[in-house]
Amino acid sequence: MSFVGPPPPEKMMFQLNLRRRGISDQAVLRAMDDVPRDLFVAPPHRDEAWRDTALPIECGQTISQPFVVAYMTEQLQLQRDHRVLEIGTGSGYQAAVLSRLCRQVLTLERFKTLADTARARLERLECHNVEVRVGDGFDVPKEAGLFDRILVTAAMEQVPEPLLARLDLDGILLAPVGPQSGAQNLVKFRKSKGGMERKELVAVRFVPALPGIAREL
Numbered sequence: 001m002s003f004v005g006p007p008p009p010e011k012m013m014f015q016l017n018l019r020r021r022g023i024s025d026q027a028v029l030r031a032m033d034d035v036p037r038d039l040f041v042a043p044p045h046r047d048e049a050w051r052d053t054a055l056p057i058e059c060g061q062t063i064s065q066p067f068v069v070a071y072m073t074e075q076l077q078l079q080r081d082h083r084v085l086e087i088g089t090g091s092g093y094q095a096a097v098l099s100r101l102c103r104q105v106l107t108l109e110r111f112k113t114l115a116d117t118a119r120a121r122l123e124r125l126e127c128h129n130v131e132v133r134v135g136d137g138f139d140v141p142k143e144a145g146l147f148d149r150i151l152v153t154a155a156m157e158q159v160p161e162p163l164l165a166r167l168d169l170d171g172i173l174l175a176p177v178g179p180q181s182g183a184q185n186l187v188k189f190r191k192s193k194g195g196m197e198r199k200e201l202v203a204v205r206f207v208p209a210l211p212g213i214a215r216e217l
């Protein structure tokens with residue numbers, strides 16, 4: 001993205017707020033600066049797009065709070081050659097941020113409406129390394145292969161074993177874990193030769209991960 005003239009004040013505040021809250025990875029800050037969040041929300045919420053809050057999107061879901069997007073992206077410690085799986089495409093915003101920092105993103109969404117809308121936005125932004133698929137994060141096909149990083153953006157009561165199995169050696173999986181209407185923690189799993197390491201990071205609040213493809217659109 002290039003600006004004509006100085007960036008609007010709300011965009012400057014957006015960046016300042018991320019730094020103030022502790023995001024220090026320059027590549028992550030640049031990616032957050034690069035992706036126009038206002039394109040990922042519907043017109044009634046466009047004016048609020050640069051505020052550090054989650055906002056409603058179609059199908060009763062939410063686009064995550066920018067700080068949380070930046071924090072999770074930083075915690076993934078992405079490298080250019082990484083292949084990343086996201087569970088919960090939602091608006092497509094997080095996928096767009098990821099796409100700036102790795103080789104390939106596969107993102108799964110259980111609502112067809114959300115998947116279609118996100119795909120159109122990502123095409124418009126020329127995020128050619130993102131594939132949006134209608135799919136269920138509780139049932140990722142083995143044929144999808146292994147991933148260097150997996151990011152779950154909907155709360156799971158437990159991370160299912162088959163999803164952890166999609167993680168390559170030295171891989172990191174991040175997921176909000178906890179009950180649908182209660183305290184959730186962002187949990188970081190790291191797979192090594194010695195086994196799986198599990199670390200709780202911070203308290204978070206996400207919409208629940210639900211099994212299966214949504215029957216409504």
Ligand code: SAH
Pocket residue numbers: 061062063064087088089090091092093094095108109110111114135136137138153154207208209210211212
């Ligand atoms: N990452 C999104 C925000 C995610 S909101 C963004 O940047 O906008 C969580 C999303 O996860 C919702 O869209 C919800 O429909 C989806 N979801 C919930 N359970 C799922 C599942 N089992 N498989 C795939 N997507 C799921």
